[in-house]
Amino acid sequence: MQKLEKKEQLDELRVSSKERMDQTRCRILICAGTGCLAGGSGEIYEKMCELVKDHPEVEVEFGKEIAHEGDAKGVAVKKSGCHGFCEMGPLMRIEPMGLLYTKVKVKDCEEIFHRTIEKGEIIRHLLYKQNGMEYPTQEEIPFYKKQTRLVLKNCGHIDAEHMEEYIAIGGYKALEKVLFTMTPKEVIQVVSDSNLRGRGGGGFATGYKWQQVARQKEPVHYVVCNGDEGDPGAFMDRSIMEGDPHKMIEGMMIAAYAVGAVEGYIYVRAEYPLAISRLKLAIEQAEERGLLGDHILGTDFSFRLHINRGAGAFVCGEGSALTASIEGNRGMPRVKPPRTVEQGLFGKPTVLNNVETYANVPMILENGADWYKSIGPEKSPGTKAFALTGTVKNTGLIEVPMGTTLREVIYDIGGGMKGDGEFKAVQIGGPSGGCLITPHLDVCLDFDSLKKMGAMIGSGGLVVMDTNTCMVEVARFFMNFTQNESCGKCVPCREGTKRMLEILERIVAGKGTEEDLDLLEELAETITETALCGLGKSAALPVMSTLKLFRDEYLEHVNEKKCRAHNCTAMRKYVISPERCKGCSKCARNCPVGAISGQIKEVFHIDTEKCIKCGACESSCAFGAIHVED
Known part of the structure; x- marks a missing residue:
């Protein structure tokens, strides 16, 4: 593999890589993100590779374009990152038709190969359908059509494990521009002018953060990427790391050039093994090509990247806790100032942004601040x-x-x-x-x-x-998560969230009072004002929000001992409908505590004092006679 020692060699590699992609008449892109892999896309990839290998004579006909490749180079099977439409996975995109097949199974592979790859036919039962309409191409599907995919543009469209494909579509062009035509100050100015704000949650101005680090007199600076995505149900950063890792790496390199850093760290939670694997591979490939290491592309700029795996602590998403964890210490936030930009990793000035923020940087440097500001509102562009x-x-x-x-x-x-x-x-x-x-x-x-x-x-x-969701239970769920993840360093978060959780558990158990609601508000206000870190200060927000917007549900729980959504088990009251009960006794036989009584062929009854709300009677009734009372 040729090491790129000057700009011209990178340009030549871009041209040759693009030519190879263009010469491939058919590209089969199989989603190899975590979600689709869990659904069997790994086996689909292996099967498609086997079919291509076993059929050296492949004729690909798409419209007027025909390619006959004796060595099967006309067909390429690729592992892509997450396509985004997780509901429909496993997904398979076939180019140049732009076909998107949904819910693909291994048994579909032979049909796809023989009908679509060999004959150019569309398999209609694998297409996405909505309201009686079929959508053969990804771009036509309403789910995609209404989006503006910039950060996620390459995910699902390139091989996630080969750097040459990223380079072929323009990857590292922004780095090239920065190294050969811009000063560090000019780079920071463009990022500042773009109004790019941190995508990790706080929305802090990225350019201002870089500027603060760059002006520190300490000679050693660091660049750190926060890939510790701990929110339940969130997987944006994971998908970027899995599907387009070089975009994030390029953004980190530009940040390093701007602030004078020679080392960077990517902090990824250990629950993201595929993201870690893809990042390691991307770093290895960049090092082999000379895009990471000493004197990149023959310039004075040197930069090396390291990966640190977090142990799954939610609090390590906070800046000072994250840097402490990288240093080998327990991940706990510290009092500020000094802030991370002044004394961050190893006590040195540190740029700390999240994955999505860095992934925006190459596009901004390549297209300009005005282009970026043309997307979205002026104060929150992009x-x-x-x-x-x-x-x-x-x-x-x-x-x-x-x-x-x-x-x-x-x-x-x-x-x-x-x-x-x-x-x-x-x-x-x-x-x-x-x-x-x-x-x-x-x-x-x-x-x-x-x-x-x-x-x-x-x-x-x-x-x-x-409307089938209980908002009190939602608040309890999030408070349970926050309390479990509290690092315990400060009393307001450690003890306050525990007390709030106890109150919420009491309310959903049907033992709450109106005084509990006042106490929840008082505790929430105290924690918000006195907790040490940003995570602690926002811990009570779900409770405060639901109390404000759904106070009537809280009052129903404490006064009427009723949950309108029937989510709170302790408040359920099972009843037997006389009109539907056939007197078969199946419910009584399935009740674990003997709370149901009656005579065969007569209506049975439930003793609510004995009932433990397990729902065994409801699920065992074949006539739908048992239900939760409204």
Whole structure:
């Protein structure tokens, strides 16, 4: 493998790599992201490789274009990153037709090979369908059509494990431009002018952060990437690391050049083994090509990257806790100032951004600050990736311009509510976020607009909920997560979240009082004002948000001992409908505590004092006679 020692060699590699991709008449891109691999895409990849190998004479006919390759070089089977449409996985994209096959199984491979690859036919039962319409190509599907995929543009379209494909589509062009035509100050100025804000949750100005590090007199500076994505249901950063690792690495290299750093660290949670594997491979390939190491492309710029695996502590998403963990210490936040930009990793000035932030940098440097500011609102430009989950029809990874409304995300991209249910709320920002409800559907998704609503973008988790969701239980769930993940360093977070969790558990168990609601508010305010780190300060936000927006549900729980969504087990009251009961006694025979009595061929009855709310009677009744009382 040739080591790139000057700019011209990188340009030559880009041209030759692009030619090789163009000469391949058929590319089969199989999603090899974590979600699709769990659904069997690894076996699909192996099967397609086997079919191509066993058929050396392959004729590919797409429209008027025909290629006959005796050595099967006309067909390439590739592992891509996450395509985003996780609801429909495993996914397979076939180029140049642009076909997207959904819910592919190993048994479909031979049909795909013989009908689509050999004959150019479309297999209709593998196409995505919505409202009676078939969508052969990915770009036509409403889920994708309404998005603006910039950070995620390459995910699903290139081989995630070969650097040459990233280079072929323009990868490392921004680095080349920076090294040969710009000074570090000019790079920082472009990033500052673009108004790029950190995508990790806080929305801090990226250019200003870089500027603060660059001006520190200490000669040793570090660049760190936060890949410790700990929010439940969030997988934006993971998908970038798995599907387009070089984009993030290029962004880190540009940051290092701008602030004068020669070493960088990527902190990834150990629960992301595939992301770690792909990052290691990407770093090895960049080192072999000379794009990482000493005197990159013959310049004075040198940079090396290291990977650190986190042990899964949510608090290590906080800057000072993360750097402490890299140093080999327990991941706990410290009092500030001094801040990370002054004394970060190993006590040196440190640039700390998350994966998505770095992935934006190459595009900004290549296309300019004005191009970036043309996307989205002026104070929050660019796009944002969201993990769309919950009771929405089309779940998955999406990317939209900042300022897109919640309504567009849920109904245009997400396809609306599952089972035509009624929208109730969306939890945004994970355990540190808040809720938005129906009147907020037209609120713009950007840093400033959400802050006014008492919510935050966070890392980008969007959990959509319908009317079958109990908001008190939602608050309890997130508080349970936050309390478990508290590092315990400061009393407000360590003890305060524990007390809040105890109160919430008491309420969902049917033992709460109205005084408990006042105490929850008091504790939430105290924790927010006195906790040591940003995670502690936002720990009570889900409770504060649900108390404000769904206080009537809390009052039902404490006064009427009733859960309207029937989610809280302790408040369920099972009853037998006399009209439907056939007197078969099956419910009585299945009750583990003997709470059901009656005579054969007569209506049975449930003793609510004995009933333990297990639901065994309801599931065993063949006539639908048992249900939870409204």
